[in-house]
Amino acid sequence: MIRKDSFEQISNALEILELPTFISSKELKDRYKLLAGKNHPDMGGDVSKMAKINSAYTLLRNYMDNFKFSFSKDEVYKQFPQDDYASRFRF
Numbered sequence: 001m002i003r004k005d006s007f008e009q010i011s012n013a014l015e016i017l018e019l020p021t022f023i024s025s026k027e028l029k030d031r032y033k034l035l036a037g038k039n040h041p042d043m044g045g046d047v048s049k050m051a052k053i054n055s056a057y058t059l060l061r062n063y064m065d066n067f068k069f070s071f072s073k074d075e076v077y078k079q080f081p082q083d084d085y086a087s088r089f090r091f
Contacts, residue, residue, distance in 0.1 A: 009059060010059065010060065010063060012056070013055075013056035013057075013059045013060050014056075014060070016052050016053060016055075016056040017031050017032065017035060017053065017056050017057065017060070018031065018035075019031055019060075025064055028057070028060055028061065028064065032053065032057045035053050036050070036053060036054075039053060
């Protein structure tokens with residue numbers, strides 16, 4: 001169930017990980033590894049900062065993993081309306 005403040009949580013997680021709004025799974029993973037390497041307590045980092053990084057990564061990863069993508073014809077045409085428009089005419 002999505003809570004009312006989900007957008008704020010995701011925005012906050014992006015800020016913690018210093019990421020832009022549009023990212024790929026690889027970019028998320030790479031940023032996490034970079035920040036974890038710098039902030040891990042075993043490497044002299046702060047425990048509370050590492051906990052925030054872990055929490056932000058988990059939230060974003062879960063969102064990316066559980067977001068449903070549809071590849072139906074209607075959904076594809078929503079993303080590429082010019083293809084649907086062109087198919088309505090005979091050439």
